[in-house]
Amino acid sequence: MSLEKRRSLFVFKKIINIFLIVAFSAIYGGCSTSEEKKAKHLANARKYVESQEYKKAVIEFKNVIQIDPKDASAHYELGEVYLKLKKGSEAFRSFQKTTEIDPDHLDAQLKLGNIYLLTKKREEARKKADLILAKNPKHIDGLILLSSIQVLEKKRDEAIKTLKKAVSIDPKQVKVRLQLGRLFLMDGKYKKAEAEYRSAMALDPKLPVLRVELSRLYVKMGRHDEAERELKKLVADSTVKHTSLNVLGHFYESRGKWKQAEETYQEAVKAAPDDNVGPLMVLADYYARRNSYDSALKTMKEAAGRKPENTTIQTAIARLHFAFKHFPEAEETINALLEKDNGHPVANLIKGRLLLNEGQFSEAVIRFDTVIQNMPRLANAHYYRGLALLGKKEAILARKDLIRATELNPRLIGARLILAEFYLKERNLDLAKQQLKVVLEQNPKNIQALVYKGNLALLEKNPRSAEKSFQKVIELAPKNPIGYSRLGLLYLLK
Numbered sequence: 001m002s003l004e005k006r007r008s009l010f011v012f013k014k015i016i017n018i019f020l021i022v023a024f025s026a027i028y029g030g031c032s033t034s035e036e037k038k039a040k041h042l043a044n045a046r047k048y049v050e051s052q053e054y055k056k057a058v059i060e061f062k063n064v065i066q067i068d069p070k071d072a073s074a075h076y077e078l079g080e081v082y083l084k085l086k087k088g089s090e091a092f093r094s095f096q097k098t099t100e101i102d103p104d105h106l107d108a109q110l111k112l113g114n115i116y117l118l119t120k121k122r123e124e125a126r127k128k129a130d131l132i133l134a135k136n137p138k139h140i141d142g143l144i145l146l147s148s149i150q151v152l153e154k155k156r157d158e159a160i161k162t163l164k165k166a167v168s169i170d171p172k173q174v175k176v177r178l179q180l181g182r183l184f185l186m187d188g189k190y191k192k193a194e195a196e197y198r199s200a201m202a203l204d205p206k207l208p209v210l211r212v213e214l215s216r217l218y219v220k221m222g223r224h225d226e227a228e229r230e231l232k233k234l235v236a237d238s239t240v241k242h243t244s245l246n247v248l249g250h251f252y253e254s255r256g257k258w259k260q261a262e263e264t265y266q267e268a269v270k271a272a273p274d275d276n277v278g279p280l281m282v283l284a285d286y287y288a289r290r291n292s293y294d295s296a297l298k299t300m301k302e303a304a305g306r307k308p309e310n311t312t313i314q315t316a317i318a319r320l321h322f323a324f325k326h327f328p329e330a331e332e333t334i335n336a337l338l339e340k341d342n343g344h345p346v347a348n349l350i351k352g353r354l355l356l357n358e359g360q361f362s363e364a365v366i367r368f369d370t371v372i373q374n375m376p377r378l379a380n381a382h383y384y385r386g387l388a389l390l391g392k393k394e395a396i397l398a399r400k401d402l403i404r405a406t407e408l409n410p411r412l413i414g415a416r417l418i419l420a421e422f423y424l425k426e427r428n429l430d431l432a433k434q435q436l437k438v439v440l441e442q443n444p445k446n447i448q449a450l451v452y453k454g455n456l457a458l459l460e461k462n463p464r465s466a467e468k469s470f471q472k473v474i475e476l477a478p479k480n481p482i483g484y485s486r487l488g489l490l491y492l493l494k
Contacts, residue, residue: 038067042074049081057081072102079111088115106132106139113145117152125149138169144179151183159183174200174207181213190221206237212247224255242272242279253286261286277303281316293324311337315346322350330354345374345381352384361391379409386415395422413439413446420452424459432456447477454486458493466490 045060061078064071079094092115098108113128126149132142143166150159160183166176181196197214204210211234218227231248238244249264265286268279280303287296297320304313314337321330331354337347352367368385371378386401399422405415416435423432433456439449454469467490473483 034067038064038071041067045077045081049077052084054081054085058085070101072098072105072108075101076105076108076111079108083111091115104135106135106142110139110141110145113142117145117148120152122149122152140166140170140173140176143169144176147179147183156183156187172203174204174210177203178210178213181217185213185217185220190217193217208234208238208244211237215251219251219254227251242268242276245271246279246282249282249286253289258290274306277306277310277313280306281313284316284320288320288323293320293326296320311341311344311347315344315350318347318350322353327354327357343370343374345371345378349378349381349384352388356384356388356391359391361388364388365392377408379405379412379415382408383412383415386418390418410438411442413442413449417446417448417452420449424452424455427459429456429459445476447473447480447482450476451482451486454490458490463490463493 041060041063045057045064048054048057048060058078058081061074061081064074065078068074075094075098079091079098082088082091082094092112095108095111095115098105099112102108109128109132113125113132116122116125116128125145129142129146129149132139133146136142143162147159147162147166150156150162160180163176163180163183166173167180170176177196177200181193181200184190184193184196194214194217197210197217200207201210201214211230215227215230215234218224218230228248228251231244231251235241235244235248245264245268249261249268252258252261252264262283265279265283269283272279280299284296284299284303287293287299297317300313300317300320304310304317307313314333318330318333318337321327321333330350334347334351334354337344338351341347348367348370352364352371355361355364355367365385365388368381368388371381372385375381382401383405386398386405389395389398389401399419402415402419405412406419416439420432420435420439423429423435432452436449436453436456439446440453443449450469450473454466454473457463457466457469467487470483470487470490473480474487477483
């Protein structure tokens with residue numbers, strides 16, 4: 001080989017070596033940079049979680065996921081942050097993604113199970129509980145989830161057995177003892193409930209919820225002095241005095257000890273940091289419940305003075321005006337809010353109610369539409385839209401909203417009574433009976449429900465039952481003519 005060819009070959013090999021070095025550097029250098037970026041974003045995200053800067057944490061976790069979409073832990077931690085931000089749908093999607101990447105991520109499976117449980121999707125919740133316990137039969141939180149499902153299924157005895165199994169696996173689990181105590185309390189087995197609460201307290205004497213639960217048990221047992229003593233211990237032990245004082249204040253209020261309740265709520269206001277207006281709003285709500293409009297308004301305005309940009313306080317002030325029929329003041333407060341944010345769901349709800357009150361049904365429907373677009377699971381929005389649609393004489397659409405309202409909030413008596421009236425007019429007696437049964441279980445003294453029950457009995461040709469219902473109405477409301485008129489009609493029919 002000539003000298004010139006050898007030189008050419010040498011140069012060619014050198015170029016190849018340089019190319020390979022550059023290529024490998026790019027590949028491995030790139031990986032290193034990518035891993036470093038991911039680690040930096042992850043560290044920042046966790047730092048923001050620790051400092052409770054959750055919105056910033058979301059951004060950082062999303063950066064981690066953008067670099068490594070298959071990182072199950074990042075998806076899970078993002079889901080937990082969404083829960084802290086009360087963004088349930090986003091949290092659900094993050095936990096779902098976690099389990100798609102790693103089906104053995106039992107914490108994520110548990111979170112999904114609990115979300116299904118909260119949204120009353122029992123079958124889906126049961127699948128998650130079964131999956132968790134199939135992989136780990138001694139999974140304590142999985143057993144707690146299963147027991148909660150069994151309670152929903154009205155299988156309380158099975159739920160207690162499930163929790164006892166959890167106790168046998170780990171007798172030092174406070175949350176299991178607490179749950180067992182609650183189930184015994186529901187069953188009226190007060191001594192067993194007390195024993196479980198005391199066992200839990202022996203394990204963790206400073207856990208605030210235990211004293212609260214124990215005090216509720218003592219109230220049920222009529223041992224009010226002991227209940228008060230437990231709550232005073234709660235206040236003494238608490239590192240967050242204003243919260244425990246509010247619990248004690250509520251106890252006094254429930255006992256009709258108005259002076260002690262007010263003083264305790266006021267003490268909570270003093271104990272809270274100046275930038276925490278929560279106790280002020282609790283005190284204001286107390287004044288509202290005591291029908292003291294001026295005191296409630298003054299207290300809310302003090303809270304608004306400390307937090308002038310807080311829209312929750314402004315909507316509370318508007319609701320107060322509305323509740324006490326100060327409609328012009330409510331209108332003024334809400335209009336000011338809507339000028340800043342025309343899509344504010346709570347402000348639109350109150351505006352819709354004001355329009356409904358004025359008989360402006362079409363305009364009210366538009367406002368309630370805005371609320372439902374933002375908060376589709378808000379029962380009251382469906383209820384009030386149903387009322388507005390009734391005002392527009394759109395009965396079919398109104399009924400759909402009222403049914404949806406009762407699905408979202410089974411305790412919405414107003415919606416159930418209107419539905420009962422619908423069904424009575426249509427002679428759909430079974431559906432009317434179902435609605436009235438639920439209402440009277442919640443409030444056996446509801447006059448309107450008792451009148452409808454009597455009307456239902458008349459349609460069923462059961463005059464004796466109708467007579468009982470109308471007599472009950474007269475007993476409960478002797479100055480209301482409805483009971484006498486319905487009973488008189490019954491006697492005429494006889």
